[in-house]
Amino acid sequence: MTAFDAIIIGAGQAGPSLAGRLSEAGRKVAIIERKHVGGTCVNTGCKPTKTLVASAYAARLARRGAEYGVVLDSPVRIDMPAVIRRAHQVTLDSRQGTETWLEGMVNTTLIRGHARFEDPRTVRVGDDLLTAPQIFLNVGGRATIPDLPGIADIPVLTNSDMVMLDRVPEHLIVIGGSYIGLEFAQMFRRFGARVTVIEKGPHLVGREDEEISEAIRGILEAEGITVVTGADDIRFAKRGRDIRVQASAARPEVIGTDVLLAVGRRPNTDDxxxxxxxxxxxxxxxxxxxxxxxxxxxxxxxLGDCNGRGAFTHTAYNDFEIVAANLLDGEDRKLSDRLLGYALYIDPPLGRVGMSERQARASGRPVQVSHVPMTKVGRAVEKGETQGLMKLVADAETRQILGAAILGTGGDEAIHGVLDLMNAGATTDQLRWAVPIHPTVSEFWPSVVLGLS
Known part of the structure; x- marks a missing residue:
């Protein structure tokens, strides 16, 4: 049996950083990874998908070239193997960088294999037993495969499969109209596939306010994506080489060549x-x-996705920050102090922070709301990307900023002007009197404040 001061199971976003802090503090650390270091983000999530999103954006912009006075002599062609090679290289570079970092930590041992508890202080990896007084779990999650009628009879794809797909499906059917599903739906539409999105709920991305959801739907449908909502009885069947999908008894079936399941994720905690x-x-x-x-x-x-308290790379990293600050810096950091922000990486992207309008009104407090279409934002007009809107939610009495959303060009970046002020406890009055840079998307936030009512 080998003794350590700390054992970390899983080398996702929280694990390596925690190993680094513990190692610097002189602790003897074992970090165990059964597959690839970097977790979902590096291997099947952020890194490859956002690289693919960038390729899809380039394809879309090339097709729109004439709108900007840039004329191509031949139609845009997608080299899908080259697209995937680029995404793979981004993943590989990031993974290798993390591996090199871990292997260079003086007091840290990277162990390959599957870990299982023998007791509260002992972990088995193959034939080896490891023990430590402190153990940290950073094991992540994976795609949920729902038990739907006929699903066992058809081939299905998950997000992990999509980032390896070096071909363009003839007709991709996406089951699930939320963040992961919509990103793949739009990118593969831009790569040349016919795409149908089937969502069980009445709206896409159901956690968002209805006007945001409907604006997202309009953006996707404008690119030729078919959206089906209210799918209350999803069923599958083979039809020769194709796949039949029935969304509900009242709707005609959809015939496609490939099915992506994007209906949620489950934690890797069952083994x-x-x-x-x-x-x-x-x-x-x-x-x-x-x-x-x-x-x-x-x-x-x-820490990370396995605790159900955040489903993002940045929340996993913040879990590390909380634990490290409390154990090594004598602080008292808490999950409940965290202000949640996130993005949906369709084009244009959605940036979100804090409460939605629906959540704010449900809290019972007096609420003010302002929303402005991106057609009013000069930078969006200049770029020729005016889809979407900006939205701000505030407490009518205290002027506290409760939440914000920007569905529009640069929205994933421009949201931080509000996110940072919310973290600082600033009010709408302070946002109103900021002097942002012109011309930017962010400069419009003070004008959004003026529309609060």
């Missing part, structure tokens, strides 16, 4: 022997943690 360590999970398999990311077992923490 860790958590019961041997006394680590509790909820009904969805997520590890139960308190406000400091401690599990129900003393000396064991859970």
């Amino acid at each position: 860790l022997g958590l019961e041997e360590a006394g680590v509790a999970r909820d009904s969805h398999g997520y590890i139960t943690v308190d406000d400091h990311l401690k599990t129900t077992a003393e000396g064991i923490w859970a």
Whole structure:
């Protein structure tokens, strides 16, 4: 049995950074990874998908060249193997960079293999037993495969498969109208596929306000994507080489060549022997943690997607920051202090922070709302990208900024002007009197404040 000061299971976004801080503090650390370091973000998530989004954007812009006075002599052609090679190289560079970093840590040992608990302080990896007084779980998640009628009879794709797909499907059917599904739907439409999105709920990206959801739908439909909502009885069947998808009894079936399942994710917690360590999970398999990311077992923490308290790379990294600050810096950082922001990387992207209007009104407080179409934003007009809107939600009495959304060009960046002020506790009055740079998308936030009512 080999003794360490700390064991980290999983080398996603939180694990390597935590290993680095613990190693710098003189702790002897083992970090265990059964597949690729970097987790979902590097291997099947952010890195490859946003690289593919960039290629799809380039294809779209090339086709629009004449609008800008740039005329191509022949139609745009997609070299899908080259597109995928570029995405793979971005992933490989990031993965190798993380591996080199980990292997260079003086007090850290990178161990390859599958880890399982033997007891609250002991982990088995193959024939080796490791022990430590502190254990950190950063095991991530994977795509959910729903038990839908006929699904066992057809080939299906997940996000992990899509980032490896070096061909353009003739007709891609996307099951699930939320963040992952819509990003792949738009990019593959731009690569040349026919695309149909089938969503169970009444709106796409159901957590957003209805006007945002409907604006997203309009953007996708304008590019030729078919959107089906209210799919209350999804069924699958083979039809020769094709796949039949029935969305509901009242709708005609959709015939496609490929099916992408994008209906959610599940944590990788079902094969860790958590019961041997006394680590509790909820009904969805997520590890139960308190406000400091401690599990129900003393000396064991859970970080990242596996704890169900955030489904993003930046929230996983913030989990690391919270744990490291509390254990090594004598601070008292909490999950409940975190202000959530995120983005949907269709084009134009959606940047979001804080409460939606629906959430704010449900809280019972007096609410002011302002929304402005991107056609009013000079920078968007100059770029020829005027789809979408900007939206701000505030407390009518305290002037506290409650939330914001920008569905528009540069929205994933421009949202940070509001996000940073919210983190600083600023009010709408302070946002109103900011002097932003012209011409930018962000400069319009003070004008959005003026529309609050």
